[in-house]
Amino acid sequence: MTDVMADERLHLPGGHEGPASKRIVTGYGFWIFLLSDMVMFSCFFAAYAVLSGQTAGGPKGSEIFDLRNVAIETGCLLLSSFACGLAAIAAGVRNETWFQIAMAVTCILGLAFLAIEFNEFASLVARGAGPSRSAFLSAFFALVGCHGLHVSAGILWLLTMMAQVFAKGFRADILRRFLCFALFWHALDIIWVAVFSVVYLLGSTS
Amino acid sequence: MSEHQIDDWQHHADVAPGDEEEFSVGKALAGYVVGLALAVLLTATSFFIASTDLVWQPSIPVAIIVLAIAQMGVHLVFFLHITTGPDNTNNVLALAFGLLIVFLVITGSLWIMSHLNQNMMPMDQIMQMQR
Numbered sequence: 001m002t003d004v005m006a007d008e009r010l011h012l013p014g015g016h017e018g019p020a021s022k023r024i025v026t027g028y029g030f031w032i033f034l035l036s037d038m039v040m041f042s043c044f045f046a047a048y049a050v051l052s053g054q055t056a057g058g059p060k061g062s063e064i065f066d067l068r069n070v071a072i073e074t075g076c077l078l079l080s081s082f083a084c085g086l087a088a089i090a091a092g093v094r095n096e097t098w099f100q101i102a103m104a105v106t107c108i109l110g111l112a113f114l115a116i117e118f119n120e121f122a123s124l125v126a127r128g129a130g131p132s133r134s135a136f137l138s139a140f141f142a143l144v145g146c147h148g149l150h151v152s153a154g155i156l157w158l159l160t161m162m163a164q165v166f167a168k169g170f171r172a173d174i175l176r177r178f179l180c181f182a183l184f185w186h187a188l189d190i191i192w193v194a195v196f197s198v199v200y201l202l203g204s205t206s
Numbered sequence: 207m208s209e210h211q212i213d214d215w216q217h218h219a220d221v222a223p224g225d226e227e228e229f230s231v232g233k234a235l236a237g238y239v240v241g242l243a244l245a246v247l248l249t250a251t252s253f254f255i256a257s258t259d260l261v262w263q264p265s266i267p268v269a270i271i272v273l274a275i276a277q278m279g280v281h282l283v284f285f286l287h288i289t290t291g292p293d294n295t296n297n298v299l300a301l302a303f304g305l306l307i308v309f310l311v312i313t314g315s316l317w318i319m320s321h322l323n324q325n326m327m328p329m330d331q332i333m334q335m336q337r
Contacts, residue, residue: 020220027222031297035304042308046315071253078245081285085238092229183224186285190278193249197274201256205266 023176030180034187037150041191044146045198048139052203056134061203064129066120070200073116074192077151080109081189088182094170103162106185110155117148140199147195150188157181223297226287241284248277 019025052061087102121141124130131141161181164174226234252273255261261269282288288297 023225024220024222027224028220028296028300031223032300035300038304039307039311042311046312049312049316050319067253067257071249074249074253078242078249081281082238082242085241085285086235088224089231089234089238092234093231179222179224183286186224186281189285190281193274193277193281196249197252197270201252201270202267205256205270 023172023179026176027179027183030183034183037187038191041143041146041194044139044143045194048143048199051135051139054135056136058134058137059129061136061140061199062205064124064127065200065204067200067204069116069120070196073113074196076109076113076116077189077192080106080113081186083109084182084185088178091165091170091175091178096165096169099165100162103158107155107158107162110151110158114148114151114155117144121145144195144199147188147191150191154181154185154188157184220296221287221291221293223294224287237284237287241280244280244284245277248273248280252277 020028083102083105087099087106090096090099090102121144124137129137131138158181161174161178164177168174226237252270255266255269255273282301288294288301290298
């Protein structure tokens with residue numbers, strides 16, 4: 001990554017530094033967006049925490065959560081985050097073959113996660129435990145579904161990045177987009193850590 | 207302007223979140239492997255604790271939350287490369303502000319709603335007053 005980073009920054013006379021390079025500005029701006037996304041998720045978490053006991057006579061969390069599925073989902077997301085890191089390394093050394101392989105693995109693991117989550121939602125709705133059953137289930141579907149939507153959007157972005165690198169190569173602007181994508185994908189993993197801990201593990205113990 | 211001065215400035219330049227200070231394949235790969243290993247370890251521990259009887263039961267929620275926070279820290283450092291180095295100050299400050307808001311939203315909601323719940327008239331009495 002050295003030749004992108006080193007250094008578009010201007011060295012002005014008098015020892016003052018010029019404006020930061022575009023890569024730093026873009027990454028920082030996207031970091032701020034990610035933080036605001038986490039603030040939005042914290043609202044969903046707060047709603048879930050307040051409503052998690054309001055089951056209105058419907059099923060409790062411990063009755064509907066299957067921890068084995070959640071563990072597999074967690075494994076998929078963790079490994080896809082790792083594969084995304086490998087893609088970042090491949091992009092750093094401009095190796096397109098390894099970049100595309102790592103991105104494809106990231107994509108497959110992400111899709112596996114989505115498939116398991118979709119199955120879980122479908123079986124809950126089929127058992128009459130849909131989002132309209134109780135305040136607890138509304139908050140559950142809103143929070144976990146919102147994370148699932150983010151993952152879906154991330155996969156569309158991932159495919160776009162694969163196509164753009166294939167068509168245009170490792171241009172500086174494409175690499176900036178990939179930097180943002182990698183941040184987004186890792187941030188989704190952080191939110192999933194909160195989801196499986198607060199929703200599934202705490203929900204199944206109480 | 208000497209070579210040394212230029213080196214000095216580049217050393218103190220900011221980095222974008224997600225970028226590392228110096229890039230080498232071996233170091234970068236080692237970072238991701240260590241991050242993955244720590245994350246798997248923490249995840250496995252919290253799943254184990256949630257479904258075991260070996261641990262004192264009332265301590266389980268606290269343990270799960272502590273493990274989750276630790277794992278988020280691991281992800282931030284090893285995957286997003288948000289560190290406490292001098293070139294990362296802006297990223298860390300933004301993170302600190304984000305955490306403040308997240309903390310206020312979650313604890314504030316829980317605090318206020320639990321008090322409302324305690325002090326509110328039971329629902330059937332409210333319904334009677336409306337008749």
